[in-house]
Amino acid sequence: MNYNKKTVKDIDVKGRKVLLRCDFNVPQDKATGAITDDKRIRAALPTIQYLLDQGAAVIACSHLGKPEPSFDKWAKKQAEKGKDPASLTKEKWEKTLEALCMEPVAKRLGELLGRDVVLAGDVVGPDAQAKAAALQPGEIMLLQNTRFEKGETKNDPELAKAMAGLAGADGVYVSDAFGAVHRAHASTAGVAAYLPAVSGFLIEKELEIMGGALADPKRPLVAILGGSKVSSKIGVINHLLDIADMIIIGGGMAYTFAKAQGGSVGTSLLESDWLDYCNEMIAKAKEKGVKLLLPVDTLCAKEFSAEAEPVLHDTMAIPGDMMGMDIGPKTIEAFSAAIQGAGTVIWNGPMGVFEFANFAGGTRAIAQALAGTDAITIIGGGDSAAAVAQMGFADKMTHISTGGGASLEFLEGKELPGVACLLDQ
Ligand code: ADP
Numbered sequence: 001m002n003y004n005k006k007t008v009k010d011i012d013v014k015g016r017k018v019l020l021r022c023d024f025n026v027p028q029d030k031a032t033g034a035i036t037d038d039k040r041i042r043a044a045l046p047t048i049q050y051l052l053d054q055g056a057a058v059i060a061c062s063h064l065g066k067p068e069p070s071f072d073k074w075a076k077k078q079a080e081k082g083k084d085p086a087s088l089t090k091e092k093w094e095k096t097l098e099a100l101c102m103e104p105v106a107k108r109l110g111e112l113l114g115r116d117v118v119l120a121g122d123v124v125g126p127d128a129q130a131k132a133a134a135l136q137p138g139e140i141m142l143l144q145n146t147r148f149e150k151g152e153t154k155n156d157p158e159l160a161k162a163m164a165g166l167a168g169a170d171g172v173y174v175s176d177a178f179g180a181v182h183r184a185h186a187s188t189a190g191v192a193a194y195l196p197a198v199s200g201f202l203i204e205k206e207l208e209i210m211g212g213a214l215a216d217p218k219r220p221l222v223a224i225l226g227g228s229k230v231s232s233k234i235g236v237i238n239h240l241l242d243i244a245d246m247i248i249i250g251g252g253m254a255y256t257f258a259k260a261q262g263g264s265v266g267t268s269l270l271e272s273d274w275l276d277y278c279n280e281m282i283a284k285a286k287e288k289g290v291k292l293l294l295p296v297d298t299l300c301a302k303e304f305s306a307e308a309e310p311v312l313h314d315t316m317a318i319p320g321d322m323m324g325m326d327i328g329p330k331t332i333e334a335f336s337a338a339i340q341g342a343g344t345v346i347w348n349g350p351m352g353v354f355e356f357a358n359f360a361g362g363t364r365a366i367a368q369a370l371a372g373t374d375a376i377t378i379i380g381g382g383d384s385a386a387a388v389a390q391m392g393f394a395d396k397m398t399h400i401s402t403g404g405g406a407s408l409e410f411l412e413g414k415e416l417p418g419v420a421c422l423l424d425q
């Protein structure tokens with residue numbers, strides 16, 4: 001995959017209309033619709049401000065949540081969930097769409113930019129067309145939720161063409177929605193067939209740092225993998241075995257590895273279907289000369305709860321009535337020492353159940369070790385990023401990827417449709 005893509009700096013946008021795909025998929029309060037965290041809107045400001053300063057007219061767009069644009073499909077899904085078919089009215093469905101309108105986003109974006117943000121009542125309909133046609137250089141508008149259009153998630157070429165058409169014959173497409181680049185949708189990839197396409201600053205940084213670490217890392221490259229399941233990280237483990245010098249495994253997935261190696265793991269998270277796979281990975285690491293570090297001691301608990309009392313056991317000998325919840329002190333020491341020698345560290349997946357204070361110590365210790373090294377440190381994955389931020393180490397890392405699913409697919413070495421569609425440097 002080529003990570004060397006043209007950016008907004010490589011193209012003249014003065015006097016042109018720019019269709020800008022952002023990731024404004026913000027969390028909202030269920031009852032009031034108020035935005036509970038505007039981090040994603042703030043993250044888009046540098047690219048928006050740059051485009052406006054350059055004299056572009058900005059037509060911003062994003063999806064928000066998961067609206068179901070077809071009433072019939074919505075009713076069918078609700079019925080499958082056991083809802084009473086008589087209660088599934090058009091009015092109810094419309095309410096679900098209303099709740100995912102872009103009004104709060106437009107309002108917040110306007111406050112942050114200190115200027116008016118014109119909101120279109122549709123995505124490519126008459127209102128969006130009229131407002132886009134009237135938009136002047138230095139002005140910004142926002143389209144309605146792109147997922148209100150049935151063609152969005154199907155990457156329908158007609159929809160993509162209509163969206164591109166809003167920017168006119170001299171239009172430009174700028175993508176800055178890293179959180180959505182792993183999806184081939186009309187607004188994230190399809191439009192690039194009809195407009196010259198470049199990245200904004202957010203995607204530029206992701207490609208430069210994550211892409212750089214995968215393509216040409218400062219060595220040794222140490223990958224730390226954790227989280228809950230082996231099965232959700234297979235692609236990541238597999239790809240990193242091809243490029244890393246060392247792989248460290250922690251979190252819930254470590255117990256499937258321990259069991260595969262003949263250990264007793266009690267009631268720990270275990271994926272029996274993946275035991276052979278774990279042994280294959282251990283063999284592949286040996287064959288490739290990649291050092292593989294597994295936990296040697298584990299903080300265990302009788303039940304999965306915040307109040308459970310932590311008890312230390314060897315990872316290979318967890319009692320039958322206990323489950324592994326976090327890495328132990330010997331493991332923390334070994335993992336931290338390995339991190340000290342790294343040139344680059346890529347970390348995905350917490351080392352334990354960090355949501356419970358009693359079992360957050362392993363994740364905190366690893367975050368601290370990363371914060372203290374001179375190595376390039378990259379955090380990928382939604383929960384890992386949340387853990388690092390919550391523990392106060394965010395500004396000590398070289399880069400925290402902004403996309404959960406997208407950063408995982410990036411680490412899997414997969415082609416990202418929203419990146420592949422951009423012009424090469
Ligand atoms: P990311 O979002 O960073 O990719 P994952 O979603 O794979 O990470 O995993 C995060 C989850 O893994 C957390 O909710 C954490 O509680 C869980 N986890 C970590 N260690 C364990 C464990 N030993 N047992 C059960 N769950 C665990």
Ligand code: MG
Nearest residue numbers: 381382383384
């Ligand atoms: Mg997660």
